[in-house]
Amino acid sequence: MTPVIRIENLSKLYRIDHAAPRRGGGYRTIREDLARLAAAPWRRLTRAWGARANPNSDTTDDFWALKDVSFDVEPGQVVGIVGRNGAGKSTLLKILSRITPPTSGTITINGRVGSLLEVGTGFHPELTGRENIFMNGSILGMSRVEIRAKFDEIVDFSGVETFLDTPVKRYSSGMQVRLAFAVAAHLEPEILVIDEVLAVGDASFQKRCLGKMDAVAKSGRTILFVSHNMAAVESLCSHGAVLSSGELVFHGDQRQAISHYMNGVEKGSAQGRYCLPDDERDAISDNDLRITEAVVTSSGEFQPGGYPIGAPLEFRVKCRASAPVYSPILGIGIDNSLGQRITTLDSKFDPKHLPPETISGEFEFICTVGGLGLVPGEYTVKLAAKANGMAAEVLENAFSFNVNSSDYFGNGRQPGQGVLVVSQHWKIAK
Amino acid sequence: MTTRQALVEPANVKLVRTDESGEVASAEPVIAQIMITPHRGWHLINFAELWRFRELLYFLTWRDVKIRYKQTLLGAAWAVLQPFMMMIVFTVFLGRMAHVSSGEFPYPVFAYAGLLPWMFFSTAIANAGQSVVGSERLITKIYFPRLAIPMSSVGAALVDFLIAFVVLLGMMLWYRIVPSWNLLMVPVLLALLTLAAVGVGTLLAALNVAYRDFRYVIPFLAQLWMFATPTVYMATADESSPASSQQIAAVDAENSADPQAAAHSRKSADEGAVPDDIQKLLNLNPLTGLIGGFRAATLGGEIGWKQLGYSTVGVVGLFLAGCLYFRRVEDSFADII
Numbered sequence: 104m105t106p107v108i109r110i111e112n113l114s115k116l117y118r119i120d121h122a123a124p125r126r127g128g129g130y131r132t133i134r135e136d137l138a139r140l141a142a143a144p145w146r147r148l149t150r151a152w153g154a155r156a157n158p159n160s161d162t163t164d165d166f167w168a169l170k171d172v173s174f175d176v177e178p179g180q181v182v183g184i185v186g187r188n189g190a191g192k193s194t195l196l197k198i199l200s201r202i203t204p205p206t207s208g209t210i211t212i213n214g215r216v217g218s219l220l221e222v223g224t225g226f227h228p229e230l231t232g233r234e235n236i237f238m239n240g241s242i243l244g245m246s247r248v249e250i251r252a253k254f255d256e257i258v259d260f261s262g263v264e265t266f267l268d269t270p271v272k273r274y275s276s277g278m279q280v281r282l283a284f285a286v287a288a289h290l291e292p293e294i295l296v297i298d299e300v301l302a303v304g305d306a307s308f309q310k311r312c313l314g315k316m317d318a319v320a321k322s323g324r325t326i327l328f329v330s331h332n333m334a335a336v337e338s339l340c341s342h343g344a345v346l347s348s349g350e351l352v353f354h355g356d357q358r359q360a361i362s363h364y365m366n367g368v369e370k371g372s373a374q375g376r377y378c379l380p381d382d383e384r385d386a387i388s389d390n391d392l393r394i395t396e397a398v399v400t401s402s403g404e405f406q407p408g409g410y411p412i413g414a415p416l417e418f419r420v421k422c423r424a425s426a427p428v429y430s431p432i433l434g435i436g437i438d439n440s441l442g443q444r445i446t447t448l449d450s451k452f453d454p455k456h457l458p459p460e461t462i463s464g465e466f467e468f469i470c471t472v473g474g475l476g477l478v479p480g481e482y483t484v485k486l487a488a489k490a491n492g493m494a495a496e497v498l499e500n501a502f503s504f505n506v507n508s509s510d511y512f513g514n515g516r517q518p519g520q521g522v523l524v525v526s527q528h529w530k531i532a533k
Numbered sequence: 534m535t536t537r538q539a540l541v542e543p544a545n546v547k548l549v550r551t552d553e554s555g556e557v558a559s560a561e562p563v564i565a566q567i568m569i570t571p572h573r574g575w576h577l578i579n580f581a582e583l584w585r586f587r588e589l590l591y592f593l594t595w596r597d598v599k600i601r602y603k604q605t606l607l608g609a610a611w612a613v614l615q616p617f618m619m620m621i622v623f624t625v626f627l628g629r630m631a632h633v634s635s636g637e638f639p640y641p642v643f644a645y646a647g648l649l650p651w652m653f654f655s656t657a658i659a660n661a662g663q664s665v666v667g668s669e670r671l672i673t674k675i676y677f678p679r680l681a682i683p684m685s686s687v688g689a690a691l692v693d694f695l696i697a698f699v700v701l702l703g704m705m706l707w708y709r710i711v712p713s714w715n716l717l718m719v720p721v722l723l724a725l726l727t728l729a730a731v732g733v734g735t736l737l738a739a740l741n742v743a744y745r746d747f748r749y750v751i752p753f754l755a756q757l758w759m760f761a762t763p764t765v766y767m768a769t770a771d772e773s774s775p776a777s778s779q780q781i782a783a784v785d786a787e788n789s790a791d792p793q794a795a796a797h798s799r800k801s802a803d804e805g806a807v808p809d810d811i812q813k814l815l816n817l818n819p820l821t822g823l824i825g826g827f828r829a830a831t832l833g834g835e836i837g838w839k840q841l842g843y844s845t846v847g848v849v850g851l852f853l854a855g856c857l858y859f860r861r862v863e864d865s866f867a868d869i870i
Contacts, residue, residue, distance in 0.1 A: 117868070136744075201569060201676040203867045210569040216676075224674045229600045241592040242675055270603075 105213060106175035107294060107325050108199070113208035115169040115194050115349075168194040170349040171208070176342075178293075181326045183340035183357050185333070185364045190346040192329045196220060196298050199327065214293030214325070217244060222300045223283035228272035232263055232282055235271050239286045253289045260311075261285035281308060288315045295319060295326045313339065333361050333441035362481075365440050375399060375407045377486075377502040384423065392428050392495035394488055395465070396421040399504050409505025412479060412524050418448065418470040420486060427463040428490035435470060436485035437477075445477065445522060476524040479508045572864045578856050582678050589677055593685035597660070598692050612693035613700045616652045620645040623765045633766050638832055642704050646828040647764040649697055650722075654730050654820065655755040657690035661734025662741050662751045669870045679863040680856070683738040687730045694723075701831060713833040722827045725848050729819060732852035735859040742866055762820045816840060819847025 169191045176182055184192050197203045199210060200218035225242035226235050236257055240250040250257075258264050261282040263274070271279060284300070300312070316339055320326055330336055336343065336357060343360020345353040353363040376398035384395055397420045401410045410416065418435055435448040448470050450456055482505070486498045508517060511524055518524040583590070602608045620641055627633040628640030635643035661683035665672070668682050705712065741747040815821045822837060822844030829836045 197673075197867065198569065201567075202673060204572045204864045205569065207571055212567045212569070216567075218675060221670075221674045225671055227596060227600060229603045230596065234596075234599070238592055238596055241589045242671065242677065244677075247588050 104177055107178045107213050108176040108327075109211040110175070111173050111209050111211075113169055113172045113195070113198065113210060114167060114206050115191075115198060115203070116206040117166045117168055119164040119166050167349050169198075169205075172346070172349075172351045173208075174344060174351060174354045176325060176327065178325055179323050180342050181320045181328065181340045183336035183343045183360065184327060184329045184346065185331075185336060185343060185360060186346035189348075191349040192346055193220070193298055195346070196296050196327065196329060199296055212294065215244070216294045216296060217290040217292030218296045218298075219243075219287050219290075219300055220296070220298045222280055222287065226271055226279065226283060229270055231270055232267045232274070235282070236286055239283065240289075243287060243290055244292065245290065257285045257289055260288060260315075277305060277308065284308070284312060284315075288312075288319075293324060295324055297326065298329045299331065333365070334443060337361055337441060362440055365442070365481075375405065375409075375502060375504045377484075377498065392422055392424045392431065392488055392490040394420055394486055394496050394498060394501075395423050397484070397486060397498075397501050399484070399502075409507040411507055411509030412511040412518065413474040413476045413509075413526075416472045416475055418468075418472070418484075420468040420470075420488075421465060422468065422488060423465045424463050424490065427461040428495075429461045430458050430490065430492065431462060431466070431468075432458060432489040433468040433470075434487040434489075436487070438483045438485065439478075439522065440481050443522070445482070446475075448472065476511070476526070477506045478518055478521055478524055479506050481505050575857055575861050578680065578860065579678065583680060586677050586681060590681045590685055590688070593681055594688035594692070597685055597689035601689065609696055612696040616645060616648045616697050617700065619648050619652070623648070627765055636767060636834070638710065638834075639708055642701075642708050642710065642832065643828070644765045645701060645704055646831050647824055649694065649701055650726055650824055650827045651759055651762065651764045651820075652697070653690050653694035654726060655759065656693065657687040657727075657730035658734045658737060659751050659755060660686035660690060661730070662737035662747060664734075665738040665742050665866065666745075666748075666870065672870055673867050679866060680735065680859060683734045683859075684731060687727060687734055690730070691727065705832065710832055712831060715830040715833060715836055718830040718836060719827065722823055722830060725845060726820075726823050726827070728852045729823065729848040732848065732850075732855035734855070736851075736855035739855075739859040739862050742870055743862065758818075758820070761815070761818050762824050763815065764824055816843050817847075819844045819851060823848070 172191075172195065184195065186192050194203075196218070197220070198205050199212070200216060200220065202218075202220075223239070225239045227238065230238060236254065237247070237250055240257075241247070245253075258267060261278075261284075263278050263282050266274060266278065271282070274282070287300075297316070313335055316326070316328075320339060326339075328336070328340060340357040342355065343353070343357035343364075344351060345360050345364045353360050377394070377396065379393060379395045384393070397418070398405055399410075400406075400417045400419060401414045403417070420433055420435075422431065422433075424431075431450075433450045437445045437448070439445050450458065450468060450470070481503055483503045484501050486496075486501045488495045488497075511518060512526075602611065605611065607614065623644045624641045628635065628644065633640070664682045664686045665679070671677075671682075672679065737747055737751060741751075816839075822840030822842070826836045826841050826844070828834065
């Protein structure tokens with residue numbers, strides 16, 4: 104099947120002008136350009152004679168936003184493009200939307216592209232909601248006939264019917280975003296390119312957006328979707344592409360893409376334990392509580408390779424306080440590979456646990472958790488220790504541990520999608 | 534960037550092929566293919582694309598017109614007030630005080646007939662010049678032919694012009710001036726004027742994106758240009774006297790036995806006209822022929838065909854220069870705006 108988008112050796116270069124601050128901003132003036140033009144033949148002449156070029160005059164740096172990116176998108180795929188900030192995702196979408204030209208490389212597109220790089224493009228605050236629907240729709244590429252036909256649907260979806268004839272500048276930001284998305288949601292191009300528009304809006308709006316995007320995806324359109332919301336990427340996308348510093352580092356199944364991206368993110372040791380270096384241990388000052396070691400074990404045994412589903416776990420966190428501290432408290436956060444918080448453990452949650460009045464020297468928090476039915480994957484642990492009523496230390500990514508596939512149900516069946524695996528009892532009644 | 538398209542039909546159009554027997558062979562949807570490649574060289578206007586986006590052009594113009602008069606007290610009356618007020622000012626200062634000749638026509642209507650097309654041109658280029666920079670959000674977020682932006686500013690100015698034109702007709706009625714057949718030239722002159730406005734407007738719009746100095750150049754340029762064009766004064770004697778009375782005056786002068794009377798009538802016809810050397814300079818201004826011609830066409834004077842000829846050449850040149858330059862640099866708008 105011919106790919107609906109074929110990207111070949113795409114590169115985009117931006118020149119950073121370091122002289123800009125000196126001249127008062129990155130703006131060019133005619134005076135300078137003419138002066139440079141006049142000076143140019145002289146400069147070339149001196150270079151030809153071997154005179155050394157003044158290093159201060161070459162004040163531009165090259166920044167490659169995209170370097171030699173190539174991949175294909177087949178019809179009907181929903182591709183999630185992930186990467187850190189500055190990796191080149193938005194630049195890629197801009198080039199696909201023909202807003203900015205590539206420096207080299209080509210893209211071949213078979214089909215109409217609808218771009219949603221920002222919600223509310225073309226909205227003018229002085230125009231009413233009704234007028235803006237036409238304005239925005241026309242800018243996004245819909246014809247007048249199309250907009251008129253879908254007008255009622257759009258108004259319905261946005262929920263701003265009573266305010267349709269007031270200028271948009273009087274709308275709340277939520278209403279503006281809902282209206283803008285309502286128009287955009289009714290675009291029907293073959294290829295849809297979306298750039299993190301889900302970052303705006305409240306929870307119900309985001310849910311509605313995701314629902315609409317899901318419907319669009321199921322209708323067979325090709326979607327390119329940039330987002331930092333890994334859960335959305337996992338549920339909506341069929342494929343994933345990971346960009347890092349302008350280069351394509353992975354293209355394939357979306358789950359693998361996500362884990363590839365998350366693995367690239369700086370993490371604590373994935374060895375299953377955390378250790379504070381010796382010199383720092385000795386440097387613990389008065390009134391300071393530091394976490395020196397942390398590990399997760401199962402039935403007292405430490406397994407660096409990971410634990411089976413549902414195994415009982417103990418979290419052992421060693422702390423040291425050089426001077427007596429009172430009421431030591433520990434919080435443990437367990438995040439999955441998508442960055443979602445699965446559960447939070449806290450020494451305050453156990454009604455039978457009473458922290459000692461004061462404690463000093465080395466001591467250990469031991470948290471025992473019964474069968475935690477976590478789905479196989481990699482989990483990151485965050486630790487937060489408090490003492491003397493104040494936060495003492497917070498370790499964002501203290502360490503990671505694996506939960507491995509195992510025969511939880513006893514009949515060889517592997518758990519399906521989700522965050523938890525639970526023991527279940529079934530029967531059929533008539 | 535160069536965007537070559539294999540087929541221009543929209544994606545939902547089906548082309549049905551028939552084989553020799555006339556049966557419908559297959560119905561395949563024809564998909565528009567687009568290739569995006571790095572920018573190379575000069576290219577002229579992509580009329581096919583502009584036609585496809587014609588509704589957007591309409592909407593942008595409509596939006597510009599609407600927001601101009603939203604929440605104002607006088608609304609569309611402003612379209613008339615501007616040239617009208619200018620006319621009053623010029624009537625007082627140039628007509629009465631400086632006694633600038635307006636030939637056979639009363640000075641107010643003479644001035645108004647010149648100011649009207651001029652205000653259209655200067656509003657069009659001033660708004661077009663700022664339009665691209667003002668549409669920064671659109672340019673960085675969505676694709677459409679960028680030429681539509683300055684064009685919509687010119688379109689909005691055209692709407693204002695049409696409103697004020699009605700007032701001109703009213704004024705002519707008031708002064709009992711009957712238009713001649715030259716009135717038919719008005720659409721032609723208007724088309725040329727629009728072409729000039731688009732040319733200069735797109736050039737300024739493109740230059741303004743890269744060199745922000747142009748924001749200050751535009752009002753200054755407009756002022757200068759207005760005085761360099763025979764807007765409120767005559768360029769040639771012929772232009773402002775009705776053709777019929779000119780012929781009568783010529784015949785009279787010839788038939789008149791009195792050489793003194795003949796010389797006198799010839800002299801009064803020449804009075805108030807611009808000296809010859811300045812005339813030549815004025816001819817370099819492409820708007821001279823257009824504004825002078827417009828005034829003659831509406832009020833009924835003699836159209837300066839020679840000037841009009843120079844103007845047409847100048848206008849076409851401006852249009853091509855403006856659009857070519859705009860098209861060459863439009864790809865980098867999103868990066869430097």
